[in-house]
Amino acid sequence: MTARAGTPLTxxxxxxxxxxxxAVATLTAVGVLRGxxxxxxxxxxxxxxPATEEGAFEETYRGRHIQGVPLASGDGRAPGDWHxxxxxxxxxxxxxxxxxxxxxxxxxxxxxxxxxxxxGAVDELGAGEALRGHTH
Amino acid sequence: MTYTRKNQSRLxxxxxRRFVDAVLSLKRRGEYDEFxxxxxxxxxxxxxxxxxxxxxxxxxxxxxxRFLLDFERALQRIDAAVTVPYWDWTRDRxxxxxxxxxxxxxxxxxxxxxxxxxxxxxxxGGNWTIKExxxxxxxxxxxxxxxxxxxxxxxxxxVERALRxxxxxxxxxxxxxxxxxxxxxxxxxxxxxxERWRNHNRVHRWVGGHMLGGGSVNDPVFWLHHAFVDLLWxxxxxxxxxxxxxxxxxxxxxxxxxxxxxxARDEPMPPWRATPGDLVxxxxxxxxxx
Numbered sequence: 001m002t003a004r005a006g007t008p009l010t011x012x013x014x015x016x017x018x019x020x021x022x023a024v025a026t027l028t029a030v031g032v033l034r035g036x037x038x039x040x041x042x043x044x045x046x047x048x049x050p051a052t053e054e055g056a057f058e059e060t061y062r063g064r065h066i067q068g069v070p071l072a073s074g075d076g077r078a079p080g081d082w083h084x085x086x087x088x089x090x091x092x093x094x095x096x097x098x099x100x101x102x103x104x105x106x107x108x109x110x111x112x113x114x115x116x117x118x119x120g121a122v123d124e125l126g127a128g129e130a131l132r133g134h135t136h
Numbered sequence: 137m138t139y140t141r142k143n144q145s146r147l148x149x150x151x152x153r154r155f156v157d158a159v160l161s162l163k164r165r166g167e168y169d170e171f172x173x174x175x176x177x178x179x180x181x182x183x184x185x186x187x188x189x190x191x192x193x194x195x196x197x198x199x200x201x202r203f204l205l206d207f208e209r210a211l212q213r214i215d216a217a218v219t220v221p222y223w224d225w226t227r228d229r230x231x232x233x234x235x236x237x238x239x240x241x242x243x244x245x246x247x248x249x250x251x252x253x254x255x256x257x258x259x260x261g262g263n264w265t266i267k268e269x270x271x272x273x274x275x276x277x278x279x280x281x282x283x284x285x286x287x288x289x290x291x292x293x294x295v296e297r298a299l300r301x302x303x304x305x306x307x308x309x310x311x312x313x314x315x316x317x318x319x320x321x322x323x324x325x326x327x328x329x330x331e332r333w334r335n336h337n338r339v340h341r342w343v344g345g346h347m348l349g350g351g352s353v354n355d356p357v358f359w360l361h362h363a364f365v366d367l368l369w370x371x372x373x374x375x376x377x378x379x380x381x382x383x384x385x386x387x388x389x390x391x392x393x394x395x396x397x398x399x400a401r402d403e404p405m406p407p408w409r410a411t412p413g414d415l416v417x418x419x420x421x422x423x424x425x426x
Contacts (some may be wrong), residue, residue, distance in 0.1 A: 094179075094183065095181060098311070098312050104270040104350040105271065107352075108333055108341050108351065109339050127248075129271050132270060132271060
């Protein structure tokens with residue numbers, strides 16, 4: 001809708017979504033996401049899994065299951081695009097020109113990584129409040 | 137026939153009521169949620185390789201001017217005398233301001249879940265259920281002053297710094313532009329903590345809750361905030377009558393970083409046919425009572 005004539009945005013969005021789902025499925029299947037660090041009771045999980053810091057992440061943060069998978073660039077996608085979920089629902093995470101990330105929950109805070117953006121979104125969610133899964 | 141937009145603090149009791157009634161009527165008809173959806177759909181950040189028109193871009197001002205005009209026309213189909221009032225947040229700076237009164241915007245959200253419990257837009261009143269948003273809560277949320285990391289509303293000095301900018305916008309035409317009225321007033325700034333949010337952005341952050349994210353239009357104060365932002369664009373024009381009123385004049389070319397990512401003055405601005413240049417003036421439609 002925001003694309004100019006000749007830019008097949010709807011096609012791209014659909015494809016992006018499919019690729020994201022496929023990437024999650026593949027990584028889960030090969031066990032990359034298995035055994036994510038989880039600590040219950042203390043409220044926050046501040047330990048990243050170093051081996052996957054630059055790649056996929058999965059953790060429980062303040063009782064919420066957050067997960068993120070980088071999407072391959074190309075096909076009009078910028079490097080640094082991610083598929084991020086909170087409790088299984090899609091969180092729109094966008095890249096800023098300075099390399100930081102923002103989320104649909106908070107358009108104004110910038111985070112260094114998609115994981116931090118996901119945690120920031122959890123911080124803003126009230127008890128019992130969930131994402132609807134809308135993206136842009 | 138042109139009409140007048142007034143400072144919300146100077147509305148009569150009857151004017152407040154008619155504005156609220158028209159907004160509730162749009163909500164009841166489902167039209168209000170189309171505005172919410174449109175704003176969500178057009179939020180594109182500047183790290184993405186596609187056209188962005190509403191934020192982090194030169195067309196931030198004309199896009200929202202046109203968005204407000206559409207909303208105002210919808211209100212006027214219900215009550216021809218209604219216009220969108222503006223909230224001068226450099227003056228009405230506290231939760232005690234009449235803006236947040238029981239008969240107008242209602243007040244802050246409660247601490248536990250940030251739910252707004254007072255005024256016409258409290259969920260309990262039965263007229264304001266959130267339908268289009270990023271999160272699934274049914275009630276409007278606010279958290280004045282961002283309690284976890286408190287900040288104040290922007291000041292007259294903050295606005296003055298933006299108004300002193302001599303150019304409308306500067307390269308690279310995004311949230312990292314160093315100077316230019318557009319980015320200083322939109323409010324993307326480097327730095328740490330609360331310094332990062334200035335002017336327009338800082339107000340979204342101060343109100344908090346829905347105003348913080350993609351679903352900000354769910355809070356009707358969105359319109360009053362953006363009417364003031366629109367007024368400030370008008371003040372900048374008056375102060376710099378000889379400056380280019382919109383930049384860039386020509387589209388970035390193939391090979392330039394912003395190619396097909398920002399609008400030049402004479403390009404159609406989605407989702408409308410109007411161009412940014414068409415929206416530089418507003419005197420044909422409305423004026424501000426200052």
